[in-house]
Amino acid sequence: MALRATWKGHIKLAELTFPVALYAGATTSKRVSFHVLNRKTGHRVHRQYIDEQTEKPVEKEEQVKGYEIDDDRFVILEPDEIAEAVPESDKTLRIEAFIDCPQVDTVYFDKPYFIAPSGSIATDPFSLLREGMRRKKVAALARAVLFRRVRTVMLRAQGPGLVAHTLNFYYEVRSAEEVFKDIPEIKIEGEMLDLAKHIIDTKKGEFNPRDFDDRYDEALAELVKAKMEGREIKAPKRPKEEKVTSLLEALRQSAGATKAKPPAPSKRRKASSEKRRKAS
Template sequence: MAPRANWKGFLKVAELTCPVALYTAASTSERIAFHTLNRATGHRVHRQFIDTDNGKPVEKDDQVKGYPVGDNNYIVLEPDEIAAAVPESDKTLAVEAFVSCDDVDDVFFDKPYYLAPSDKHGEEAFALIRDGLAKKNAVAVAQTVLFRRERTLFIRAFNGGLLANTLHFDYEVRSAREAFSDVPEMKITGEMLDLAKHIIETKRGTFDPSQYKDRYEAALAELVRAKLEGKPLPERKPAKSEKVVDLMEALRQSAGVGKKEASARKGPARKAKAEPARRKAS
């Protein structure tokens, strides 16, 4: 059964237009979810909005949005006023530019969506856009109103279709300079850098997402299963304590240099001890 589209509209490149649909590419809906219960009765409980002054519950029809402008002072926004501020949608993904795949930092990526043709009449135009992007190793930057907000999307060829990532706006991305302001400037050279490069090279591989498991989700599933079956609850394994060691020695051990040197030193000693033992036996 085909997945349900999150959005349908048109992908437009200059005068070329094709009908498309967006599908969620990543979802957390398969995670284990819990309800909050009343411990005494076992019944589910629900949240209520409480007036902070009189402590009484506020019904949904009496709730309204407010923007804080001072201590206990708000500008009230009515639902129809907020709705009027939402930009009108013409359901068009209008491509504004083509850029290189390396032109956008990953920190701007928000949510991924699969973009596919929604009508057989648009399949040829869709394939033309997809193959053109793939051949030029380019990305289309487009804008549209998506889920009541204007969004910028980063569209590239992917597995026979198109992958569209919504992008964070510039004001949403925090400064990396502030995060790294306390990182001291130092340059690593010599054997230390050579060992680090060697470790990276020996552990080089390919990314296979199926090899990375959600251990927390698996532990929750095991816990729920044990409770259902009335079995003893799984014991939590103690965390390994990491020892702070000399950086150079840690690099050598990681690269296998320390082990090789140790075995080389132990080798002659073992032979020296073994020889008298054989003479005694004879």
């Protein structure tokens, strides 16, 4: 079954315009999902909007959006007023700048998409843009109305196509400095640092998304299967937690668990140990 495009439009770079299709780069459709049921009847239940004062259901045609300006004071917005205020999409991704990829902090990344040429007429200009970006090792910043909002989109060359990320707005990203401001400056050196570097070296690997499984979804799928088959549901064994008296001891135990030769003491620590031995 062919993938369905979530958006179709054009990429515009200066006077160059060509049609493209946008495809969702990630999906949650394979996750285990549930319906809410009435325990007594087994029937599905549905949500209702209830008036908090009268406690009566409010039908869909009577529901409007309201912006709270004070306690229990709202500005009411009708659906047609909201529709008129939303920027109208001309289905165009306008490239405004080319940047070095590392300039964009990953905290700004929102949702991933794939972009492909739409129709044979777009193949040549699409390939030209992709190869130009690849050779110059740059990403493109574009603007478009996507899903009723003006969004900034970062495009990068990937294989024969382009991968895109919608970017969070600056006011949506929290300040890292504000979060980290209370972390004290601690000087780490000596055996602890050597052990930490040793553990990192023995744990080096490469990123392969297939290596990471969704244990929550797998556990739910197994639970559903067991109930369907009438099997006894056994709770998984919890790993035994061992108390560690200090950070240094925890590092020593971790280094030993790697089954690799622990790091040799650094020359500086060796010399200081020799000095202390002679002094005593």
